Amino acid sequence: MRLSAMGDVAMTVPVLRAFVKQYPTVKITVISRPFFKPFFDGIPNLEFFAFDEKERHKGFAGLLTLYADVKKLKIDAFADLHNVLRSKIVSLLFALSGKKRATVDKGRDGKKELTRAENKIFKQLPTMFERHSKVFEKLGFPLDLSNPEYPAKAELSSDIVEIIGNQNQKLIGIAPFAQYDSKVYPQDLMQEVIAKLAENKAYKILLFGGGKKEIEILDSLSEPFENVINMAGKIKFQQELQLISNLDVMLSMDSGNAHIAAMLGVKVITLWGATHPYAGFLPFGQNLENALTSDRNQYPKLPTSVYGNKIVEGYEDAMRSISPKDIVEKIQLSI
Numbered sequence: 001m002r003l004s005a006m007g008d009v010a011m012t013v014p015v016l017r018a019f020v021k022q023y024p025t026v027k028i029t030v031i032s033r034p035f036f037k038p039f040f041d042g043i044p045n046l047e048f049f050a051f052d053e054k055e056r057h058k059g060f061a062g063l064l065t066l067y068a069d070v071k072k073l074k075i076d077a078f079a080d081l082h083n084v085l086r087s088k089i090v091s092l093l094f095a096l097s098g099k100k101r102a103t104v105d106k107g108r109d110g111k112k113e114l115t116r117a118e119n120k121i122f123k124q125l126p127t128m129f130e131r132h133s134k135v136f137e138k139l140g141f142p143l144d145l146s147n148p149e150y151p152a153k154a155e156l157s158s159d160i161v162e163i164i165g166n167q168n169q170k171l172i173g174i175a176p177f178a179q180y181d182s183k184v185y186p187q188d189l190m191q192e193v194i195a196k197l198a199e200n201k202a203y204k205i206l207l208f209g210g211g212k213k214e215i216e217i218l219d220s221l222s223e224p225f226e227n228v229i230n231m232a233g234k235i236k237f238q239q240e241l242q243l244i245s246n247l248d249v250m251l252s253m254d255s256g257n258a259h260i261a262a263m264l265g266v267k268v269i270t271l272w273g274a275t276h277p278y279a280g281f282l283p284f285g286q287n288l289e290n291a292l293t294s295d296r297n298q299y300p301k302l303p304t305s306v307y308g309n310k311i312v313e314g315y316e317d318a319m320r321s322i323s324p325k326d327i328v329e330k331i332q333l334s335i
Contacts, residue, residue, distance in 0.1 A: 006256030007281070009036045012081055013043075013263040014284040015132040017150075018143050020045045026141070029073055031066075038238045039263070042151055049073075060089070067093040077139045080104060081132055102138035104131050111279055111306045120301070127280045148285055150265025154242035163234055164243075169204040169227070170335050172197060173243075173250040173266075175257035176221070177209050180308035182274035183253045185319050191221055192324040193251070197331065198225040206231050206243065208257055249334045251327065254308065258283045269330045273319040274310065276303035290330060295321035 009032055016028060020043055027045050034050040049070065051057055057066040067090050077100035080091045088103070095101045113121040133143040156164075164171075176190050197203055205225070207218045209232040218230040231243065241260065244250065250261035251269045254277075261268045262283030270283065272293040282291055296302050298321050304312045 006036070007259045008082065009039055010256060010259035010263050011128050011281075011284065012132060013039055014148055015129055015136075015143065015145065016040070016046065017043060018133075018145050018148060019136060019141065021149060022143060023141055029070070029075065031070065035237070038241055039260075047073075063089050064093075066090055071097070075099065077101065079135045079139060081135060100139055102135045104135050107131065107280065114276070114279055115303050115305055115310075117301045117304070117312075122278065124278045125280045127282065129284055131280070148265075150263075151245065154245045156242055156246060157239055160235060160239055160243055163231070164204060164206065164229060166204070169202055170248045171246060172203055172205045172331060172335070173208060173247040173252075173257075173261065174205060175208040175250065175252040175255060176218075177214055178253040178255040178308065180274070180305075182305065182311065182315070182318075183255065183308040184273070185253065185271050185322065186317075187217065187221075189320065189322075189324050193327050194221055194225070194228055196324065196328045198228050201227060203227060203335075204229070206247070208232060208240070208244075249331055251331060254281060262286055267334050269327065269334060271319065271322055271327070272303075274303060274305045274308045274312070274315065279303065279306050290334065292322050292326060292330065294318040 019028065024045065027047065029047045029049050030040055031049045031051050033053065037048045040046055040048050051066065056062060063086060078091050078094040080087045080101065080103040083104050083106055091101045091103060107125055110125045114125060129145055133145060136143055176185060178184050194205060197205055205228040207222055207228065207230045209215065209218050215232045218232050222228040222230040244261050244266060245264040247261065247266050249267045249269060250257065252258035252261065254270060254272050254275045258268050258270050262285060268283045268286050268290065270291045272291060276293055277288060277291045282288060294302055299315055299318045301312060302318060304310055304315060
């Protein structure tokens with residue numbers, strides 16, 4: 001299995017958990033970047049194979065080496081859950097050696113119909129979890145995702161406890177960033193959300209992000225409030241997963257943090273700008289009612305993009321149509 005961005009990888013986890021539960025005698029090997037290994041810790045019958053994109057597995061020759069490395073594991077079938085050039089090449093090599101293979105159908109035609117400006121077909125498309133399940137079905141392993149199991153809440157390290165303090169408060173996570181600006185809720189409105197939540201001293205609000213610029217923004221958002229803490233840059237990634245698993249609710253953009261929280265069984269409130277959950281990226285196990293979308297009456301071309309990377313003139317302020325009041329109410333109802 002070849003995987004890429006954080007959200008893409010996180011979305012495979014609930015499907016793989018269902019697989020190992022329903023087929024306990026089958027062993028799975030996940031191929032991905034070493035950074036993502038903690039996502040799969042504790043899943044039975046699952047082995048992680050680190051993809052070394054910078055040296056050993058770099059370029060076409062590296063893919064041949066990757067194929068040779070994985071072939072030694074005596075696999076019987078190859079599930080391509082990514083469907084990009086590199087994964088296609090490795091998948092083809094296994095097919096040529098007589099192994100079963102199946103590749104995820106990303107539904108590009110349906111997504112074009114959903115996001116085009118004219119003659120838009122506005123309907124729910126299959127989720128990525130359904131698409132991943134189809135891959136395993138093609139290999140002879142149909143899956144039932146209706147009764148998911150999640151990992152137990154992680155025990156928090158002393159480092160985390162020292163930072164967040166009192167454990168008696170409700171823990172609200174907020175991840176206010178995304179890869180593209182069209183998916184990021186305006187900072188002044190997010191400040192309103194945080195200020196309103198911070199009025200309730202029974203809440204502890206934990207802010208998530210990364211990188212120098214994001215840390216500076218999170219510092220400015222948290223600084224006025226005693227019960228708002230910027231976690232960015234203070235703990236390691238594996239500790240961050242531990243902390244997220246203990247949240248009562250996560251507020252996130254359409255981003256990887258939403259999928260990480262969902263794979264850990266945490267309730268997620270998502271905010272959607274240029275994108276829309278109908279494209280199939282609603283976090284696993286979440287209620288569509290908790291996906292707050294920009295106003296399509298005011299911005300009828302929405303969604304304008306699957307991933308948020310397209311800029312449409314006049315739609316820069318689409319997310320301002322989501323009111324801070326509605327966000328706060330959703331969070332309060334979820335706790």
